[in-house]
Amino acid sequence: MRWIRNNxxxxxxxxxxxxxxxxxxxxxxxxFNDPNSRLIYSFDGFTLYNWQNPCEPDGMCGALWTSIKVGFLATLFSTILGTLAAFALVRHDFQGRSSSNLLIFMPMAAPEIVMGSSLLALFVAAGFAGQLGFWTILIAHIMFCLSFVVVTVRARLAGLDDNLEQAAMDLYATPSQTFWRVTFPLVFPGILGAALLSFSLSFDDFIITNLNAGNTTTFPMFVWGAAQRGVPMQVNVVGTLMFMIAILIVVGGEVTSRRRNAKLA
Amino acid sequence: MTRRTGGLGYLLLAPAALWLVLFFVVPFYSLVATSLFDPAGSDFRGYEMTYHWQNYTDAVQEYWRPMLRSLWYGALATFFCLILGYVLAYAIAFKAGRWKNLMLVLVIAPFFTSFLVRTLSWKLILADDGWIVDTLQTLHLLGEDGRLLVTPFAVVMGLTYNFLPFMVLPLYASIDKIDHRLIEAAGDLYANPVVGFFKVTWPLSLPGVISGTLLTFIPASGDYINAQLLGGPNQRMVGGVIQSLFTDANDYPTAAALSVIMMVGIVAMVLVYVRRAGTEELL
Known part of the structure; x- marks a missing residue:
């Protein structure tokens, strides 16, 4: 009883x-479900069928592939642009800091529906209403991933020990040597984390994507469409895989950083 | 940290800033413009700019219910997130010991599975023939044909579930920074744990409470996936209205007007927050 109280x-x-x-x-x-009906489902029986035939539902794997492509490109661009901006904000002094901070914060605070409809309004006004698709999705995804990258990398940079760079300089390292041999490796885990975050944000986005996708279908859009008709069990296979991959990456990262710390100690 | 001055800073910031200006700020101008178009147009015939301010009063008149409902559901979900999130963040920061990192990972892990797949999973859990409804009916907590799905309860629960990490992480960051000796000092001065909590821990965690509340309330009140998948027509939220006005009804001006109203409300909230905390604390 006491143990329960204490804890x-x-x-x-x-x-x-x-x-x-x-x-x-x-x-x-x-x-692993083998459902009797497509519309109302309960766990009716165990089967490996869904795992053996992941691409059976019409259009699901195509949508998945689109999401992976968009996610990869959005991650690449937002990570590069966001990392540069994070360095600017932490390491450089310039006018307009607080408006830059606000500009970076707002996309994280704005509701997705507002960002999505604004972009749609822009694309329509610019005459791109007919060309909505892969590229407009990508533009949108880079936009909303950017802020999260800046914030993540910035946190890592701000927490960096200044002395290490000072030491490198004292040992006659040139600025570029200092950057590539000391600063960058120290910031890298933050950049990697930001990239993972971007990918999962992009991969998971529905509201903004749905407004700017035209006829292109991403995985969340496929699930949305399927939800009206009855969800194929393979959607759960993808959900499970995503969860497992995320766990593997996180555990892997933890193990490497522990090992590195052990080596340093 | 020494900060360098000079042009390089601008150069590094420029690409990201430009992207955000082009695809976040400028679109907002298009949105405002769209909200003032003549509602008689359509997206293929084109719209005429007539400064039709009436779009706003029309939008409010027709959709004030989903608007208020969004605020209400968002507020309820934020409140529940705050309670659950505070317990969790407090436990991780002060009680988890060497399991701290593991617990933090576990907070985020479920959210790597697609938002929609998770929400559909709740639809299954709360289903009319599911065991939760069955149990509640057996216990007579729910009437014979009572249901959980297609009720405000289901929607608020879904919102609470989906936006919990947005609350936990800022709360954790704030609580973790609290000097434990202050809480011990309160105890030494004969404050009982409850008084100690409300006089010391809670006030010190307020920055986390505020940013967590902001980060939860905004997406929760703008969301429509939960309302659509777990609720029915009577649980419709304003996000869903905007979406269907854009994609199904092709009524761009009204949809844009609703969006602008939402954004103005959010900006007002953020500005109040910035006044209190400054921009450096935002990120």
């Missing part, structure tokens, strides 16, 4: 965590 907060915290995992458990379970 009440921790137990409640764990209970909240369990709550966040309930839907994931259902997604994983349903990926």
């Amino acid at each position: 009440l907060v921790l137990l409640l915290g764990i209970a909240v965590l369990i709550y966040t995992f309930i839907p994931i458990a259902i997604v994983i379970l349903m990926s």
Whole structure:
């Protein structure tokens, strides 16, 4: 009883965590489901069929591929632009800092529906109403990923120990040597984290994408469409895979950083 | 940190800033312009700019219900997120010990599975023939044909679930910074834990509470996926109205007017926050 009292907060915290995992458990379970009906489904029987035939639902894998392509390109561009901007904000002094901060903050605060409809209004006004598709989706995704990259890289940069760079300079490293041998490797984990965040934001976006996609279909749009007709079980296979890949990346990152710390110590 | 002055800073910032100006700020001008177009036009015949301010009063008159509902659901979800998120963030910051990193990872992990797939999963859990509804009916907490799906409860629950990390992470960042000795000092001065919490911990965590509330309330009240998948026509939120006006009804001016109203509300909230905390604290 006393133990429970002492650890009440921790137990409640764990209970909240369990709550966040309930839907994931259902997604994983349903990926092995053999449903009797497409519309109302419960767990009717165990099967590996969905995992063996992931691309069976019409258009799902095409949509998935579109999402992967968009996600990859959006990540690449937003990570580069965002990292440069983060360096500017942390390392350089210039006029208009607070308006730059605001410009970077606003896309994170603006509701997606507003950003999506604004972009649509722009594309229509610019005469691109007929060309909505892959490229307009990509433009939108780079836009909303950028701020998250800046924030993530910026946090890493701001937490950096100045002394290490000073030491490199004292040992006669040129500015570019200092940057590539000291600064960049230290900031790199932040950049990598930002890239992962960008990819998952891009991959998961529905509201902005849906308004600016024209006839192109991304994975979330496929799921949305399917939700009206009955969701194929393979959607759960993709959900499960995404979850597993994310866990692998995070655990892998943790293990490498532990190993590196152990080596340093 | 020494900051260098000079042109390089501008050069590094320029590409990102330009992108945001072109595809975030300028579009907002197009949105405002669209909201003032003559509603008689259509997207292929073209719209005429007539400074038709009436679009706004029309939009409010017709859609004030979903607008208020969005604020209400967003506020409820934010409130529940704050309670659940505070417990979780507090537990991670003060009680988790060496499991801190693991618990932080676990907070984010479920959210790597697609938003839509997760929400559909709740639809299954709350379904009329699901075990939760069955149990509640057996316990007579829910009537014979009572249901959870297509109720405000389902929508608010979905919103709470989906936006929880937006609350937990800022809260954690704030609570983790609190000097534990201050809380101990309160105890030494005979404050009981409850008083200690409200006089010391809570005020010190306020920056996290404010930014978490902002980061949860904004997307939650703008969301329409939960309302659409877990609710029915009576739970429609303004995001869904805007979306269908754009894509189904092709009524761009009204949709744009609704969007502008939303954005103005959000900007006002952010400005109040910036007044309090300054722009450096935003990020």
